[in-house]
Amino acid sequence: MAVASVATGTPAPGVxxxxxxxxxxQETAQWLRWDQNLLTLESVKQxxxxxxxxxxxxxxxxxxxxxxAGLRAPMGAGNSRMNDLTIIQTTQGFxxxxxxxxxxxxxxxxxxxxxxxxxxxxxxxxxxxxxxAVPQQKDPDPDFPTVKYPNxxxxxxxxxxxxALADKIKAKxxxxxxxxxxxxxxxxxxxxxxxxxxxxxxxxxxxxxxxFRSWREKNPDRSTLKxxxxxSSTVSSKMVRAIALK
Numbered sequence: 001m002a003v004a005s006v007a008t009g010t011p012a013p014g015v016x017x018x019x020x021x022x023x024x025x026q027e028t029a030q031w032l033r034w035d036q037n038l039l040t041l042e043s044v045k046q047x048x049x050x051x052x053x054x055x056x057x058x059x060x061x062x063x064x065x066x067x068x069a070g071l072r073a074p075m076g077a078g079n080s081r082m083n084d085l086t087i088i089q090t091t092q093g094f095x096x097x098x099x100x101x102x103x104x105x106x107x108x109x110x111x112x113x114x115x116x117x118x119x120x121x122x123x124x125x126x127x128x129x130x131x132x133a134v135p136q137q138k139d140p141d142p143d144f145p146t147v148k149y150p151n152x153x154x155x156x157x158x159x160x161x162x163x164a165l166a167d168k169i170k171a172k173x174x175x176x177x178x179x180x181x182x183x184x185x186x187x188x189x190x191x192x193x194x195x196x197x198x199x200x201x202x203x204x205x206x207x208x209x210x211x212f213r214s215w216r217e218k219n220p221d222r223s224t225l226k227x228x229x230x231x232s233s234t235v236s237s238k239m240v241r242a243i244a245l246k
Contacts, residue, residue, distance in 0.1 A: 027060040027079065037084045040077035064090075072182070091122045105171035106131035109162045111150045112141040113179030132169055134161045144179075152176035152185030155197055159187060163195055204232065205239035212243060 028044060035041045047056050059078025064086060073082045106123075108131035110116040116138045123130045136146050144150040152158050162174045166189065174187040174195070187197045198206070208230060215228070230244040 024056065024060060028056065031060070031078070031085070035077070035083075035085050040083050040085070043077045091118070092125075104173055105129075105166075105169060106173050106175060107134065107162050107166040107169070107171045108132070108175045108177075109134040109137045109152075109159070110140075110177050110181065111147060111152060111158060111179055112137050112139070112144045113150065113177060113181055114140055115177035115179075115181035118181060119175070119177070131175060132165060132171065134165050136161055140179075150179050151183070152178055153183065153200065156195075159185070159195075159197065162187070166195075201237035201239060204236055205243065208232070208240040209243050 028048065031044055032041065035044070044056075044059070047059070056078075059076065059080060061080065063079045064073045064082070073080060073086075075082045077083060079086060106129075108116070108119050110119070110133070116133055120130050120133070146161060147158050148154075149158065156163075159174060159176060162176060165171070166174055172189045174185075176185040176187070177183065184203075185197065186203060187195050190196055212230060219228075230240050232240040
């Protein structure tokens with residue numbers, strides 16, 4: 001079968017004939033090896049069998065990007081769509097950014113939403129000690145009885161129970177998801193004992209700084225900086241620009 005040869009990493013017969021480049025061949029081959037969802041897997045096989053280059057390019061030409069409201073894209077197969085595999089890959093990337101050697105305790109709240117199980121599984125998958133869940137907010141509840149607004153971006157009012165639990169178990173970091181778990185708030189205990197709730201712009205700047213530092217460690221030659229860019233959305237602060245200029 002043509003699809004079977006793609007799954008082994010070799011372009012399927014006929015694929016190269018209609019102009020797919022090597023990168024596209026590799027992306028589709030990886031997808032067919034990794035995707036465990038029969039619906040999205042079969043849809044990619046069908047596109048290859050039909051020789052539908054245009055639709056395959058839409059599915060695989062780029063990856064989803066984080067926007068102001070989180071990670072969003074149409075549902076469907078491929079790297080540029082929302083599906084089981086891209087969600088798993090995003091979760092893996094987040095977990096790898098957490099130091100495995102860290103002994104810090106984490107508190108997590110899903111604010112009566114769906115995030116609890118997925119966050120617990122993500123920490124377990126990477127052999128990290130699971131975060132302590134805020135028990136009153138762990139399970140989904142459409143009435144959101146413990147908060148006025150079930151959005152961690154509202155600030156301290158949403159995190160009152162998280163602060164209490166963190167103080168009790170001596171945790172230093174709080175992670176909070178909104179109800180559909182596509183937004184994240186982070187709070188860290190300061191040396192004074194006060195809790196600092198980071199804004200979205202501050203988290204973006206911290207992640208941008210970390211990415212740039214990691215890149216510099218792998219690319220110590222300063223001459224490469226002239227062709228390196230850091231991008232942020234128009235609704236973000238100018239902190240990433242300041243980091244880039246420095």
